[in-house]
Structures are given as C-alpha cells and as structure tokens.
Amino acid sequence: MSNLSSANDKPLFTPGPLTTSRTVKQAMLRDLGSRDGEFLRVVREIRAQLLQVAGLGDDYTAGLMQGSGTFSVEAVIGSTIPPQGKVLILANGAYGKRMVAMARALRIEHTVIEYPEHCSTSAQDAANALARDPALTHVAMVHSETTSGLVNDIAAVGAHVKTFGKKFIVDAMSSFGGIETDWRAVGADYIVSSANKCIEGVPGFGFILARRSALVETEGWARSLAMDLFAQIKGLEGDGQFRFTPPTHALLAFYQALDELTREGGVRARAARYRANYQTLVAGTRALGLREYLDPRLQGHIIVSFLYPDDPRFDFKTFYERLNERGYVIYPGKVGSANCFRIGCIGRLFPADVQNLVNAMRVTLDEMLT
Numbered sequence: 001m002s003n004l005s006s007a008n009d010k011p012l013f014t015p016g017p018l019t020t021s022r023t024v025k026q027a028m029l030r031d032l033g034s035r036d037g038e039f040l041r042v043v044r045e046i047r048a049q050l051l052q053v054a055g056l057g058d059d060y061t062a063g064l065m066q067g068s069g070t071f072s073v074e075a076v077i078g079s080t081i082p083p084q085g086k087v088l089i090l091a092n093g094a095y096g097k098r099m100v101a102m103a104r105a106l107r108i109e110h111t112v113i114e115y116p117e118h119c120s121t122s123a124q125d126a127a128n129a130l131a132r133d134p135a136l137t138h139v140a141m142v143h144s145e146t147t148s149g150l151v152n153d154i155a156a157v158g159a160h161v162k163t164f165g166k167k168f169i170v171d172a173m174s175s176f177g178g179i180e181t182d183w184r185a186v187g188a189d190y191i192v193s194s195a196n197k198c199i200e201g202v203p204g205f206g207f208i209l210a211r212r213s214a215l216v217e218t219e220g221w222a223r224s225l226a227m228d229l230f231a232q233i234k235g236l237e238g239d240g241q242f243r244f245t246p247p248t249h250a251l252l253a254f255y256q257a258l259d260e261l262t263r264e265g266g267v268r269a270r271a272a273r274y275r276a277n278y279q280t281l282v283a284g285t286r287a288l289g290l291r292e293y294l295d296p297r298l299q300g301h302i303i304v305s306f307l308y309p310d311d312p313r314f315d316f317k318t319f320y321e322r323l324n325e326r327g328y329v330i331y332p333g334k335v336g337s338a339n340c341f342r343i344g345c346i347g348r349l350f351p352a353d354v355q356n357l358v359n360a361m362r363v364t365l366d367e368m369l370t
C-alpha cells in the first residue's frame with residue numbers, strides 16, 4: 001500500500017506529466033455520471049474559469065477535448081482551417097514541427113518557416129510571408145517551445161496576423177497559466193493548452209479558448225469526427241455535455257487545480273513561483289559548472305535545456321538513473337543540434353525542491369566525473 005502513496009512519489013522535474021498536489025489527486029476519489037447535475041456544473045465552471053485565467057470575456061468560448069495536449073492542437077488544426085485554407089507555421093522546435101506533421105497528415109495546405117532550435121521565431125518573417133502569399137488564411141506557432149525552453153514573442157506575430165486579417169493559432173501548452181500573458185494584446189483566435197501543464201491538473205484532456213467570431217465560421221470543416229472542435233463546443237454550450245465519454249476524474253482534479261491556482265494568487269503568483277524555481281535551478285547548475293543550451297535572453301522559466309558536461313566520463317543514462325535512485329526525475333533533451341538534458345520548473349514544485357535536486361546533481365556529478 002505504501003508504494004501507492006503519493007507521499008513517496010518522486011518529484012517530476014519534467015515537461016509532463018507533472019507533480020500535482022495531494023488535494024488535486026484526492027478530488028478524483030469520486031464516480032460522477034456524465035449527466036449528473038453536479039458534474040455538468042463542474043464542466044461549466046471550468047470553462048468559465050479558463051476564460052478568467054486568460055483574462056478573456058464573452059467574445060471567447062472554452063472548449064474541452066479528451067486526450068493529451070496534442071489532441072487539442074490537432075483538433076484546432078484539423079477543424080478551423082477551411083477546405084481551401086492554408087496555414088503558415090513558424091517552427092523552432094519539436095512542437096512547431098508537430099503542427100507541420102498534423103497539417104501533412106490531414107492534407108492541409110501549409111508553408112513552414114523553420115528556425116534553429118536556439119533561435120526565436122521572427123515576426124518580420126511572418127509579415128513577409130503573409131504579404132507574399134495571399135492564399136494564407138491562418139498562422140500557427142508555439143508560445144513556450146518545450147523542446148528547448150525558448151519563449152517566442154507571440155504578441156509581435158499576432159499584430160501582423162491581425163493587420164493581414166488572418167486567423168492566429170497559438171500552442172500555449174506549457175505557458176498557459178505559468179507565464180503572465182496579455183491574451184487581449186496577443187489577439188489569438190485559438191489558444192491551446194492542457195490539464196497537466198501549468199494549471200497542475202492530471203493528464204486526460206486539453207482545452208481550447210476560441211474567439212467566437214472565428215469559431216462560428218468553422219461548422220462542417222473538421223477533418224475528424226471525434227476531434228471536431230465546433231461540434232465539441234456546440235455540445236458543451238448546448239446540453240453542457242461532452243459528445244463522448246468525458247474524463248470525469250481528470251475534470252474533477254482540474255476543478256480543484258483551478259481553485260488552487262486562485263488560492264495561490266492566480267497566474268501572477270504561479271509565474272513567480274516557477275520563476276523562483278528557475279532562478280534556484282540556474283544559480284545552482286551554474287555553480288556546478290553546467291551550461292545552458294539557450295541564450296538567457298531567449299530562455300523562459302518553464303523548462304531549461306542543459307548541455308552535457310564537456311567530459312568523456314559523463315553519460316546521460318547513468319546520470320539519469322543515479323538521480324532517479326536518489327529520488328529525482330529529470331528528462332532527456334529534445335533539441336536535435338546538441339546533446340542536452342532538460343529540467344522542468346513547473347508542477348507542484350517549490351524552490352526548496354529544486355535546491356534538493358541541485359544538491360543531488362552535485363553529488364552525482366562528483367561521483368561520475370572524479
């Protein structure tokens with residue numbers, strides 16, 4: 001039994017799944033029917049609260065979609081681009097490239113501007129592409145590229161998208177709720193995130209904040225039955241139900257997680273905790289002689305990529321396993337151009353947890369490199 005106790009679980013310094021609070025997990029100890037009045041109220045309140053977290057009003061609506069975050073991104077790409085539409089994708093990491101893979105799989109016309117993983121996307125490039133190609137109807141990009149930890153300037157791109165009268169899709173998966181963002185200024189038509197990133201719920205569904213005036217045009221455009229965003233939101237706004245079995249337990253956990261976000265002090269306070277985690281991390285790792293992959297000016301406080309130490313005795317698998325034995329879970333790198341590992345600053349973690357990790361890294365590196 002004790003093995004099942006969350007008190008013994010290792011803290012997850014990863015991009016997800018993430019460490020959640022005990023009370024978030026406890027909120028799942030119920031079996032609610034999908035037509036139960038209490039459950040429908042929870043769903044309604046979650047949708048309203050998501051708009052509040054974003055600082056958006058009635059001109060937006062919140063959709064919830066079963067599956068991991070990728071399913072929600074794919075629901076937007078696959079449902080909101082018209083049959084003759086064309087999307088410009090700005091990609092500087094694996095998650096930008098994943099949107100390209102979606103467009104390809106769904107046979108949606110697309111153009112890609114690709115950047116090295118240590119470089120920001122360029123708003124000027126987006127403006128030039130929009131000026132050059134009038135067939136473009138949509139622009140899609142990632143806010144916090146979890147591949148590297150780089151945070152892109154979505155507001156700068158959004159301004160051009162608006163000037164050209166196009167629609168703007170933002171994968172805000174690892175930033176929503178964890179980076180203070182003026183979503184009004186960004187002007188995105190579709191903002192996508194998921195339950196188990198900075199809101200600190202458990203995995204099981206994603207959410208989409210959609211501008212109503214854009215969404216209403218999209219009826220019948222979906223290239224998938226189950227991942228039809230318009231139909232999904234129509235159901236949630238109509239009888240309040242999911243079209244197919246809802247992840248009831250994950251929704252109950254998320255409802256609790258939203259309450260805990262409010263109690264913490266909202267996005268501002270949560271972003272401050274994550275920033276403190278980040279600062280504790282890099283202060284510690286720099287003292288250990290580790291180097292970050294990104295220029296600090298491009299680096300967000302969500303996740304950090306570290307270059308492998310320049311020492312032939314370093315072996316990531318051994319490093320990972322020894323940290324794991326000491327009770328800390330880190331993550332392999334994802335950038336293609338350099339050997340890195342990653343450490344996440346998000347989830348129910350505090351600077352003291354990060355300091356403990358840094359101490360364990362010091363002992364482990366001492367063992368390995370001397």
Ligand SMILES: *Cc1c(COP(=O)(O)O)cnc(C)c1O
Nearest residue numbers: 068069070095144146171173174
């Ligand atoms: C986590 C993440 C996703 C979604 O990943 P899933 O594994 O499907 O939940 C998408 N984009 C970004 C930027 C992410 O960080």
